[in-house]
Amino acid sequence: MRKRDRTPKTYTRLTHPLLRDSRNEPFRQASWEEALDRAARGLERNRGAFGMFSCARATNEMNYVAQKFARVVMGTNNVDSCNRTCHAPSVAGLSAAFGSGGGTSSYEEIEHTDVIVMWGSNARFAHPIFFQHVLRGIRNGARMYAVDPRRTSTAEWAESWLGLNVGTDIPMAHAIGREIIHAGLANEAFIERATTGFEEYKALVEPWTLSLAEKVTGVPARAIRELAHAYARAERAQLCWTLGITEHHNGTDNVRALINLSLLTGQVGRYGAGLQPLRGQNNVQGGGDMGAIPNRLPGFQDILDPDSRLKFESAWDTVIQPHYGLNLTEMFEAMEEGSLRAVYCIGENPAQSEADSEQAVRRMKQLDFLVVQDIFLTRTAELADVILPATAGWAETDGTTTNSERRVQRVRRAVTPPGEAREDIDIICELAARLGHDWKYADAETVWNELRSVSPDHYGMTYERLEEHQGIQWPCPSTDELEPTYLHGRLWEKDPAGRGMPAPFGIVQHDPPVDLTDEEYPIRLTTGRRLDSYNTGVQSGGYASPLRRGEYIELCPEDAERYGVVVGEEVQVSSRRGSVVAPVWVDTALRPGLAFMTMHFPDEVDTNQLTIEANCPIAGTAEFKASAIRIEKLPVATIVR
Amino acid sequence: MTVTPLGIPRRLLEFTIDGEPVRAPEGSTVLDACRAAGKDVPTLCEGDTLRPKNACRVCVVEVEGSRTLVPACSRRAEPGMEVRTDSERARHSRKIVLELLASSVDLSTTPQVAEWIKAYEAKPDRFGPDAARLDEEPKVDNALYVRDYDKCILCYKCVDACGDQWQNTFAISVSGRGFDARIAVEHDAPLTDSACVYCGNCVEVCPTGALSFRSEFDMRAAGTWDESAQTETTTVCAYCGVGCSLTLHVQDNEIVKVTSPHDNPVTHGNLCIKGRFGYQHVQNRD
Numbered sequence: 001m002r003k004r005d006r007t008p009k010t011y012t013r014l015t016h017p018l019l020r021d022s023r024n025e026p027f028r029q030a031s032w033e034e035a036l037d038r039a040a041r042g043l044e045r046n047r048g049a050f051g052m053f054s055c056a057r058a059t060n061e062m063n064y065v066a067q068k069f070a071r072v073v074m075g076t077n078n079v080d081s082c083n084r085t086c087h088a089p090s091v092a093g094l095s096a097a098f099g100s101g102g103g104t105s106s107y108e109e110i111e112h113t114d115v116i117v118m119w120g121s122n123a124r125f126a127h128p129i130f131f132q133h134v135l136r137g138i139r140n141g142a143r144m145y146a147v148d149p150r151r152t153s154t155a156e157w158a159e160s161w162l163g164l165n166v167g168t169d170i171p172m173a174h175a176i177g178r179e180i181i182h183a184g185l186a187n188e189a190f191i192e193r194a195t196t197g198f199e200e201y202k203a204l205v206e207p208w209t210l211s212l213a214e215k216v217t218g219v220p221a222r223a224i225r226e227l228a229h230a231y232a233r234a235e236r237a238q239l240c241w242t243l244g245i246t247e248h249h250n251g252t253d254n255v256r257a258l259i260n261l262s263l264l265t266g267q268v269g270r271y272g273a274g275l276q277p278l279r280g281q282n283n284v285q286g287g288g289d290m291g292a293i294p295n296r297l298p299g300f301q302d303i304l305d306p307d308s309r310l311k312f313e314s315a316w317d318t319v320i321q322p323h324y325g326l327n328l329t330e331m332f333e334a335m336e337e338g339s340l341r342a343v344y345c346i347g348e349n350p351a352q353s354e355a356d357s358e359q360a361v362r363r364m365k366q367l368d369f370l371v372v373q374d375i376f377l378t379r380t381a382e383l384a385d386v387i388l389p390a391t392a393g394w395a396e397t398d399g400t401t402t403n404s405e406r407r408v409q410r411v412r413r414a415v416t417p418p419g420e421a422r423e424d425i426d427i428i429c430e431l432a433a434r435l436g437h438d439w440k441y442a443d444a445e446t447v448w449n450e451l452r453s454v455s456p457d458h459y460g461m462t463y464e465r466l467e468e469h470q471g472i473q474w475p476c477p478s479t480d481e482l483e484p485t486y487l488h489g490r491l492w493e494k495d496p497a498g499r500g501m502p503a504p505f506g507i508v509q510h511d512p513p514v515d516l517t518d519e520e521y522p523i524r525l526t527t528g529r530r531l532d533s534y535n536t537g538v539q540s541g542g543y544a545s546p547l548r549r550g551e552y553i554e555l556c557p558e559d560a561e562r563y564g565v566v567v568g569e570e571v572q573v574s575s576r577r578g579s580v581v582a583p584v585w586v587d588t589a590l591r592p593g594l595a596f597m598t599m600h601f602p603d604e605v606d607t608n609q610l611t612i613e614a615n616c617p618i619a620g621t622a623e624f625k626a627s628a629i630r631i632e633k634l635p636v637a638t639i640v641r
Numbered sequence: 642m643t644v645t646p647l648g649i650p651r652r653l654l655e656f657t658i659d660g661e662p663v664r665a666p667e668g669s670t671v672l673d674a675c676r677a678a679g680k681d682v683p684t685l686c687e688g689d690t691l692r693p694k695n696a697c698r699v700c701v702v703e704v705e706g707s708r709t710l711v712p713a714c715s716r717r718a719e720p721g722m723e724v725r726t727d728s729e730r731a732r733h734s735r736k737i738v739l740e741l742l743a744s745s746v747d748l749s750t751t752p753q754v755a756e757w758i759k760a761y762e763a764k765p766d767r768f769g770p771d772a773a774r775l776d777e778e779p780k781v782d783n784a785l786y787v788r789d790y791d792k793c794i795l796c797y798k799c800v801d802a803c804g805d806q807w808q809n810t811f812a813i814s815v816s817g818r819g820f821d822a823r824i825a826v827e828h829d830a831p832l833t834d835s836a837c838v839y840c841g842n843c844v845e846v847c848p849t850g851a852l853s854f855r856s857e858f859d860m861r862a863a864g865t866w867d868e869s870a871q872t873e874t875t876t877v878c879a880y881c882g883v884g885c886s887l888t889l890h891v892q893d894n895e896i897v898k899v900t901s902p903h904d905n906p907v908t909h910g911n912l913c914i915k916g917r918f919g920y921q922h923v924q925n926r927d
Binding site (some may be wrong): 057108130278280285531534541545 | 778783784785805807808811833837838839840872874875876877878879880881882883884885886887889890894895896902903905906907908909911912914915916918919920921922923924925926927
């Protein structure tokens with residue numbers, strides 16, 4: 001059997017504002033005037049208990065205005081986006097080491113490197129066009145190593161696949177570090193000049209011998225040794241990672257452990273040598289850059305820095321709270337406590353994207369007021385008091401987005417939005433006006449130019465130049481010049497003053513996944529993406545992919561035999577939090593005790609009922625990659641005639 | 642430490658095209674130089690994102706001292722060369738090539754070919770109605786793209802784009818030899834059972850419309866396809882964080898086709914299934 005009968009849910013566009021007077025009523029169509037007034041009143045009465053979910057899918061300009069709305073109109077730093085559910089640990093880890101949260105390299109550089117490490121990343125499926133650059137690199141002679149519990153289609157291109165146990169990334173990284181030190185392959189001059197904390201790091205990794213690492217990670221010692229030597233001996237090496245590293249309860253620690261390897265070998269800050277976290281949404285990089293995160297102002301400027309605050313306070317004629325706001329995870333906790341009463345949710349679908357989705361829905365139902373601005377009536381929108389129909393950022397508005405290599409590129413309006421749908425920025429400004437702030441933005445470029453005036457890293461990027469160069473990578477402080485394609489070249493300066501802050505080694509300990517497997521829940525469930533689908537499927541469900549077969553629980557052939565299940569057979573999948581029914585798929589890329597699911601079809605199989613909300617204490621990202629489950633055959637149905 | 646490679650500085654080579662002196666950077670092809678000099682040399686199998694294949698022979702030019710005509714698309718420029726793009730011999734050869742192609746293949750959706758046939762006074766009809774044709778129905782076996790091998794000139798661009806030059810999926814190959822050679826799914830299997838990942842990068846490079854988007858195919862069949870009424874707007878893909886440039890072809894406020902600029906530093910004209918085909922959600926308007 002190849003395909004089963006499915007009637008996938010497809011979403012149609014929202015064309016009119018919707019509202020309801022109480023939560024148990026159905027929505028009714030409303031005029032913009034009425035809906036905006038209602039939304040403004042709902043937010044007004046919850047001043048001081050407000051949170052903003054900004055949108056990693058919308059433009060930089062929209063994110064800039066959204067965070068400004070939170071900070072100026074509502075007077076709070078409680079603004080965040082779905083970066084929290086994916087790459088927040090990468091931003092946190094990279095900023096802790098280098099003071100800047102962006103990937104350090106460019107796509108083109110990976111074509112001219114010698115060793116490529118793809119760690120917890122199935123880029124072949126999740127970032128196909130980035131992987132074309134990797135393939136170019138391989139064809140140019142680079143050796144690629146894949147570190148992933150699953151033998152993915154990325155791993156098929158690898159020189160060596162290191163199939164580690166889920167959640168043992170730190171032991172693996174530490175063992176690689178120890179081997180590099182013991183083999184005399186550490187770049188001592190670079191460590192001396194550009195880093196701090198090496199002695200402590202050396203002591204930290206000392207216990208992680210290759211044989212201990214083999215025991216913990218399940219990867220043969222000689223394979224770990226080979227990767228260590230290849231990475232350290234390469235003239236240039238690229239270390240790329242995705243959510244296999246970040247979606248853990250200690251995601252930031254995982255990121256730090258990988259960064260350590262680049263510091264140890266000097267594989268950063270040069271052309272072709274660097275660190276590349278691959279971002280999951282079209283503008284999740286830009287959303288953070290624009291300040292739609294609780295701890296940074298636009299241009300990645302720290303809220304705790306008085307000079308930065310002063311600059312924005314005079315630019316915006318306001319007072320900025322001198323402390324960090326709540327991140328997405330903390331906002332959900334605050335809903336539980338009752339200290340967060342109103343949410344303005346733009347283009348996000350946390351009812352289906354958060355780990356432990358039942359809990360997320362319950363918490364949102366406790367809100368006094370929820371306004372959702374989206375292009376579809378998502379499951380999150382179904383919980384709202386007011387729904388505002390917006391335009392699709394990428395095809396119906398003008399603006400910019402920022403990709404994984406920090407390249408700011410123009411998006412342009414190509415089609416006219418349906419019905420009365422309005423641009424995000426217009427809607428936010430209408431609400432701001434009703435709450436006493438009369439902002440005038442003629443167009444997206446006006447917003448962009450305001451951002452340029454407050455963010456030195458973006459100052460040199462006029463719309464005209466963005467067009468001319470097909471996008472420009474930040475930092476771009478000058479309107480005449482372009483900076484190198486890689487970051488942190490300063491670490492190689494001979495003059496200590498030019499070198500700036502040295503990069504500290506991250507002193508991080510191994511901490512296994514929170515949701516332990518035991519006799520009751522013997523299988524490790526990990527999650528990921530498929531090639532033709534995307535996130536909660538609201539967008540990708542709209543087109544007919546010949547590859548799509550719906551949601552399955554994927555098992556290795558050995559486990560399928562052990563549990564006596566066959567492809568297509570529906571089974572009960574249970575974790576300590578919830579239970580779903582899903583059909584079985586058999587995949588030889590998995591190993592005994594390891595199962596795989598996606599979150600692409602939550603209306604069929606709500607995988608996030610199984611996942612655990614064990615959060616990274618630094619970045620707030622949940623451990624989507626490791627839950628403990630069991631599978632059971634369904635009782636044979638007896639049909640009474 | 643390593644620095645950004647600037648590439649080796651390239652010398653300018655001096656030679657002549659149709660008697661006029663030209664200068665072209667070392668390593669460029671005769672075709673590059675012809676285009677820079679504003680010479681109209683027809684091409685079909687040449688692709689700006691692919692290595693030259695020398696399959697169609699429609700770009701041949703005469704080079705002094707060369708026994709045979711040379712394909713401009715792959716021949717490197719050399720100093721002192723004397724190139725003639727419009728000699729009797731080159732024109733005659735192009736005319737025959739166009740006659741052979743147009744008599745055996747349906748070129749109705751090949752851009753510019755009608756002009757060339759006229760310009761070179763080619764008469765494809767002279768082989769009569771019995772000229773060899775594939776005479777095969779278009780293969781409509783999935784919702785995303787259509788294969789109409791009646792329109793295939795065997796230029797191999799799709800094979801290269803699917804293979805080691807870009808996509809590395811190897812779903813498309815050549816089956817058969819000589820007159821029986823044709824483009825097929827590997828092992829001549831049905832497409833839906835193949836390794837195809839529906840990225841559409843083969844459609845992006847097809848010069849004749851043998852491979853076309855299902856939306857275009859259906860609209861052509863219904864008589865509603867109208868390129869003159871379409872706008873092309875370049876924006877950025879709405880899916881993952883790689884940030885691929887998309888050119889949306891819009892007719893009557895509907896996205897009907899998606900391509901990517903071939904000189905884009907992120908995509909080089911390539912996309913994945915989501916970027917190429919995943920636009921429908923925007924226009925699910927009722």
